[in-house]
Amino acid sequence: MSLVVYVAAGLLAVAAAVLFRRPRTTVRNPLTVPTSVAIMLSACVFVCSAPLTLAAVNELTGVTNFGAPLTYGLLSAYSCSLLILLIHWRGGPPERIRRMVVGCVTAYGALIVAIVVLFVLADSHTERLTDIDTYYANTAFMREMTLLYLLGHTVATVAMCVLCLKWMREVDGLLRTGLRLIMVGGALDLLGFQLTKYTAVVARWAGGDLDFLSTAVAPPMAALAALPLSAGFVLPRLLPPVTAHWRCLGDYRRLGPLWSRVRGFSTAPKPPSGWWQSPRERLHWREVSIHDALLALAPYFDDKVRAQARDAAVHISRSAHEARVIAEAAMVDDAAHRAAAREHPFDRPSTYRLYATEVSDTSGLVELAQAVGRSPVVDVSREGTVRASHGLNHG
Structure with a gap:
């Protein structure tokens, strides 16, 4: 599983690096920084969720299962960044954008604090690298922590898909294609990652065992969902300049016969x-x-x-x-x-x-x-x- 998530993280990091290839000019664009931050946070989530990384984090900190709140906190920050990116992408009056961004940061900041507090209060002395959600599904405070991070991610994903659906009726061309890709990624995340996690946890509550949904199905589905989701944000930003560069390169070559002559x-x-x-x-x-x-x-x-x-x-x-x-x-x-x-x-x-x-x-x-x-x-x-x-x- 570590290889799958590491590969996904690497692809996302490359996409963010391409977007942020010229820091001095890109920071002036209000969309470039939120896009790069969202993609990099997604890459960090994948890296931190890998069993090898979790084991290393637990060993370095000396805290059993410390990698869990770290990963869940990053996932919540990633969910917040998606909403912030959509807010900037759609645009509007600066005061309205600032107010909505502050609201998102406040809500998800509180969520991250709650995740950390619940982990501190929980009794989780047995290290679990792949099945912590289901293993501690009936453990006080760990159960609430799991539900909290899943609900926070679900709210962000649903809100993102609803906003994209509404906005898609108002735009066309490459922007609409990007919104469709975002909705595809959101749907894959909802059905392939979140639903399988919920199902596995609920099965534990009912006395059953569907842990394979959480350990074997959810991680690769999350990696798969991240690709169209990131492509949806990146393509409308990258494709126009790439197309323009390609057109310039073609014109440069087509001017060759005249340039050779004069x-x-x-x-x-x-x-x-x-x-x-x-x-x-x-x-x-x-x-x-x-x-x-x-x-x-x-x-x-x-x-x-x-x-x-x-x-x-x-x-x-x-x-x-x-x-x-x-x-x-x-x-x-x-x-x-x-x-x-x-x-x-x-x-x-x-x-x-x-x-x-x-x-x-x-x-x-x-x-x-x-x-x-x-x-x-x-x-x-x-x-x-x-x-x-x-x-x-x-x-």
Whole structure:
């Protein structure tokens, strides 16, 4: 059982570390800290509940079964953190958020104190590492302690699922997916962990023995429930920036053909190299450098080359926009050849404005780069012919 919970704790710790990978910036986000704290508390609960950890804690403290109130207290803190996270996630007036958070902390703080007091009052001199809930199910104060931590966790889980269900009707997209995952994790926790614990304890009260539900079923079900639950909190926070980084990386690569063609004419300062640069930073530097190179090549723009390439593109049934981008790519490519051959720029430079300079995002440069790298019209223009239409019809 220790291996199962240790693996679950490790996965949760990794998720929290990913969320908190940039402490200086993430602490400014009111959602990052509560999310990381909730996930880390969940990982701590799993670590502390492992029999190996319980034995070590009992030996280090010299108190028999001291690991039980420690684990139950952490589980109660985790339940409180889930509610606090949902409060911050939904948002609202700061005063209302603060009031609800203080209420949660007060209630679960009192619960943790009660768990410790009940353990001190109880007679639990026999060490139990896997079945303490059922072994002491009929022992005064230990019985109340077990019920108290289970009820506290149940209240938090039910409240979380109810809030998610109500909120899910108001949102859509990735946030709704996250709420569904949270509800799946909550349902698994309620049915797989809490219900089995309740059933095993009640069976002891009735004189029966269903301890296997508490010792063999509940722990792996709790580990299983923690995965979708944590994913529900993490994905809406992580997936958008991951998607944005992936998009930036794709645009950076798609700008490659254009950058290879004009990089020799850019006077922009070289970006600092390093693995820590994000795809967004790399893309920004490449955009700036390409725009600088296009500015340097502007005196070499030949409107005739552009007009011929546009006619050739139209002839092969390209749309007006596609024909424009292809024509501009041919003109830029021709200008790069002229500049590389050290030809004199035109006495009357073209006043034409590229489409890539008219749009504020990267899409214009990406289209220009793809036309430079893939358009047969540009290839024909590069060969110095004006028979674009003829060459393409017989290609």
